[in-house]
Amino acid sequence: MPDIEGIFREEYGRAVAVLVRAFGDIDLAEDAVQDAFTEAMRRWPAAGAPPSPAGWIITTARNRAIDRLRRESSRDDRHAQAALIAATDEPAQVEGPVRDDRLRLIFTCCHPSLSTAAQVALTLRLLGGLSTAEIARAFLVPEPTMAQRLVRAKGKIRDARIPYRIPREADLPDRLRAVLSVLYLVFNEGYTASAGDRLVREDLCAEAIRLGRLLAELMPDEPEVWGLLALMLLLQSRRAARTTPDGALVPLAEQDRALWDHDLIAEGQEIVRRCLRRDQAGPYQIQAAINAVHSDGPVTDWRQIVALYDQLLLFSPTPIVALNRAVAVAETDGPAVALDLVDDLDLGGFHLFHAIRADLLRRLGRDAEAAQAYATAIDLSANAAERAFLQTRADTLSP
Amino acid sequence: MKKYLLSIYQPDGDPPPPEVLGPIMRDVEAWESEAKAAGAWVFTGRLHPVGTATVLRPDDGGVLMTDGPFAEGKEHIGGFVVIQADDLDAALDWARKATLATTLPIEVRPLHD
Numbered sequence: 001m002p003d004i005e006g007i008f009r010e011e012y013g014r015a016v017a018v019l020v021r022a023f024g025d026i027d028l029a030e031d032a033v034q035d036a037f038t039e040a041m042r043r044w045p046a047a048g049a050p051p052s053p054a055g056w057i058i059t060t061a062r063n064r065a066i067d068r069l070r071r072e073s074s075r076d077d078r079h080a081q082a083a084l085i086a087a088t089d090e091p092a093q094v095e096g097p098v099r100d101d102r103l104r105l106i107f108t109c110c111h112p113s114l115s116t117a118a119q120v121a122l123t124l125r126l127l128g129g130l131s132t133a134e135i136a137r138a139f140l141v142p143e144p145t146m147a148q149r150l151v152r153a154k155g156k157i158r159d160a161r162i163p164y165r166i167p168r169e170a171d172l173p174d175r176l177r178a179v180l181s182v183l184y185l186v187f188n189e190g191y192t193a194s195a196g197d198r199l200v201r202e203d204l205c206a207e208a209i210r211l212g213r214l215l216a217e218l219m220p221d222e223p224e225v226w227g228l229l230a231l232m233l234l235l236q237s238r239r240a241a242r243t244t245p246d247g248a249l250v251p252l253a254e255q256d257r258a259l260w261d262h263d264l265i266a267e268g269q270e271i272v273r274r275c276l277r278r279d280q281a282g283p284y285q286i287q288a289a290i291n292a293v294h295s296d297g298p299v300t301d302w303r304q305i306v307a308l309y310d311q312l313l314l315f316s317p318t319p320i321v322a323l324n325r326a327v328a329v330a331e332t333d334g335p336a337v338a339l340d341l342v343d344d345l346d347l348g349g350f351h352l353f354h355a356i357r358a359d360l361l362r363r364l365g366r367d368a369e370a371a372q373a374y375a376t377a378i379d380l381s382a383n384a385a386e387r388a389f390l391q392t393r394a395d396t397l398s399p
Numbered sequence: 400m401k402k403y404l405l406s407i408y409q410p411d412g413d414p415p416p417p418e419v420l421g422p423i424m425r426d427v428e429a430w431e432s433e434a435k436a437a438g439a440w441v442f443t444g445r446l447h448p449v450g451t452a453t454v455l456r457p458d459d460g461g462v463l464m465t466d467g468p469f470a471e472g473k474e475h476i477g478g479f480v481v482i483q484a485d486d487l488d489a490a491l492d493w494a495r496k497a498t499l500a501t502t503l504p505i506e507v508r509p510l511h512d
Binding site for chain 1 (some may be wrong): 401414485486488491494507509
């Protein structure tokens, strides 16, 4: 019995990308690829999967699309005629330009004239093959809302004629930044949120990593692409240790390192080392390096972490980065120094600001103030596991 | 080629003094010449200030006429250009240059074929 679902996950984006290039129409491409998979579901269980499932899907989808255009072009549609000629001239290749097709599709989905929400949804839909229902569930919006968002985004690509291509060198820094942030958003959506369907969220992490690998393979000379991939791999390596079996949160310092995925750590650290040799630092690479240090050996080298946060602050001088740096400073220079740094930050609405203050106050023996800070953090947190964790910490304080 | 409308948003109120406006107008003219030479320029329209606007609305079988623009705001469309380009990126290139020349925000929207 061929694993059609697995083939779908692997090949859907590739097939859609090829068909979009051939026919210049996203909806037609999607429908044709879905038809091809429906056909596969009907045939493969009895006949077995063909030698090249991807090639079979693309060829079948292409034929379906041509059939459809023939039917429509009889209603004198000149565009369909033109697309038909262009499509039939194209040899049925699977390798080679196909890889660029997926990259083009990523950049099309992440065009700066689309909203970030639309960029994320389209990337998951067209490259990840996630259904509208799955994407809606992942982002906690009703399915009709997500369906409408996708229709509008595809309509904008068509009507405003957003080009289906890799941007020119001059546009690349801006466009690549959008692509990287979409992948990271997809990953984080799977990594941090607690509400909703848990399985789908793990799917999101896996999907972001898969797309990250693809991007790194396609753009091997962009160090930030590697930085993001390494960052995601190192974060993902701790997945099994981040929560107890009943879903309670386990902070990094208390995680059972035996539960970490050491293959992912080795891969992530190797990429970080390669980035260091290249010496073209950027925010994703530095965050990856910070996580590589955490993953290195039985205890964390906090001095290195502080130094890396100093570097990260140069790229992203945000209060959130400063807050994270203060956590590291607490380990090198003690909680009193860190508390001074934290108190200077204007982050009163952010639950982690209060959680970190609470922890520092607790370590300084200022229990009454710590209790108050824990209470504020619990109030501001929307995440059940996080609230429960903060409550157990607050319960250890002397009254 | 596809046509795009570039709407230029202008703050309401008096235009800037000539020493500010002069160099801007020269830059805008240079942009226009460049767009014309490249075959991207279709046509342009400069609008009188928003105070000259009148809005008509269908009202119970008749028409209601009111003084002022369609929507209240601090800025309104002060002029527009229609250009033609191969795709949105090409249109955005022209808009990028135009926004730098006019020093004003610009909205880019495709026209129906």
